[in-house]
Amino acid sequence: MTPLERWNGGRKTPRRALACSLFFALGCGSTFPRVPPSEVARTPREATEVTLCVLYQERFTRPLWNGVRATGEAWDYTIASVLLRHPAGLVMVDPAFGRSVADDLWRAGPLFQLALGGPRGKRPLVEVMEEAGLSPEDVDYAVVTHVHWDHVGALADLPRARVLASLGELKWAQPFTRFVENGAMPHHLKRAKSRLYAFPFNGPPVDGFQQSFDVFGDGAIVAVPLPGHTPGSTGYLVRGPGGVTYFFIGDTTWTAKGVELPAHKTLPMDLDQAALTTTLARVHAMAEARAGELVVLPAHDAGALSKLPTCGEAR
Numbered sequence: 274m275t276p277l278e279r280w281n282g283g284r285k286t287p288r289r290a291l292a293c294s295l296f297f298a299l300g301c302g303s304t305f306p307r308v309p310p311s312e313v314a315r316t317p318r319e320a321t322e323v324t325l326c327v328l329y330q331e332r333f334t335r336p337l338w339n340g341v342r343a344t345g346e347a348w349d350y351t352i353a354s355v356l357l358r359h360p361a362g363l364v365m366v367d368p369a370f371g372r373s374v375a376d377d378l379w380r381a382g383p384l385f386q387l388a389l390g391g392p393r394g395k396r397p398l399v400e401v402m403e404e405a406g407l408s409p410e411d412v413d414y415a416v417v418t419h420v421h422w423d424h425v426g427a428l429a430d431l432p433r434a435r436v437l438a439s440l441g442e443l444k445w446a447q448p449f450t451r452f453v454e455n456g457a458m459p460h461h462l463k464r465a466k467s468r469l470y471a472f473p474f475n476g477p478p479v480d481g482f483q484q485s486f487d488v489f490g491d492g493a494i495v496a497v498p499l500p501g502h503t504p505g506s507t508g509y510l511v512r513g514p515g516g517v518t519y520f521f522i523g524d525t526t527w528t529a530k531g532v533e534l535p536a537h538k539t540l541p542m543d544l545d546q547a548a549l550t551t552t553l554a555r556v557h558a559m560a561e562a563r564a565g566e567l568v569v570l571p572a573h574d575a576g577a578l579s580k581l582p583t584c585g586e587a588r
C-alpha cells in the first residue's frame with residue numbers, strides 16, 4: 274500500500290463547534306431527507322473476502338432512551354474493536370482502550386469519569402487479544418472511524434500497525450493540545466505518529482456515497498466519508514464471508530435502532546448536526562436498499578456486533 278500523505282504539523286485550530294441543541298438531539302426538530310433508491314448503487318462483488326471477529330473491552334446494559342429516541346428497550350452497550358483478516362494482513366478497526374486506560378481516565382478528571390465511567394470494567398485491548406490467543410505484534414494495520422479517545426486509545430499498543438485515518442479527521446485533530454479536546458486525547462495519536470497515514474477520499478462513488486478510498490485496492494475494505502459526529506468520521510465497508518457486507522459506521526449513531534428509525538442520539542455529542550442528518554439518511558437508505566446482505570455496525574451496539582464471532586471463541 275502506498276501511504277498517500279503523512280501526518281504533519283502547522284495547521285490552524287478549527288473553531289470548536291458543538292452545534293447540537295438538546296431540543297434537536299431529542300429528535301424533535303430533525304427531518305431526514307429521503308435518498309432516492311437510484312443513488313444507492315451496489316458495490317461490485319469481487320473475489321477477496323475478509324473474516325471478522327470482535328474484541329469486547331467493556332460491555333453493560335443501558336436503557337435505550339440513553340442512546341436513541343425510543344423507550345422501553347435495553348441497549349447492550351459496548352466499547353469494542355473488530356479484527357479483520359485480509360490477505361494483506363491483520364487489520365484492527367478502532368483499537369479502543371490502551372494499556373493506559375486507567376491513567377487516561379484519572380488524568381481526564383472527575384467530570385470526564387462521571388460522564389464515561391471509571392476504569393472499572395474497562396479492559397485494555399491487548400489484554401483481551403492475549404486471552405483470545407492473538408498477539409498485538411501481529412496486527413499489520415489499524416483503521417479508525419474517528420479519533421475520539423475510545424476509538425484510538427490502543428494505537429500505541431499495536432507496535433507494528435500502520436494507522437490509517439481520513440485526511441479530514443487528522444487535519445481536524447492535529448492542532449489539539451489539551452489532554453482531552455473535543456473528545457480526543459491527542460497523546461493517543463502522537464504515540465503512533467511515525468506509523469500514521471492520512472488518506473483522502475479520492476476514489477469513485479460507492480453505494481450512494483460520492484467519494485471513497487479503497488484501502489487495499491481490491492474492494493474488500495472500502496472507506497467512505499460519514500461527516501457529522503466529527504468532521505472526518507469514516508465508515509468502512511468490509512466484504513465478509515457469504516456475500517455479506519459489514520458496514521462500520523463508528524459513532525454516526527450509537528445503536529442499530531438509530532439507523533433503522535433513523536434518529537439522532539439523545540445526547541448532544543455530535544459536532545455538526547446538519548451534516549450528520551445527511552449522513553444518517555444515506556446510511557438508512559443504504560440499509561434499506563441492501564437489507565439481507567448488509568449489516569450495519571454502530572461502534573457501541575453490542576447487539577449488532579454480536580452478529581460477528583467473538584475472537585478466540587469457536588462458532
Ligand SMILES: [Zn+2]
Nearest residue numbers: 419421502524
Ligand atoms: Zn465518538
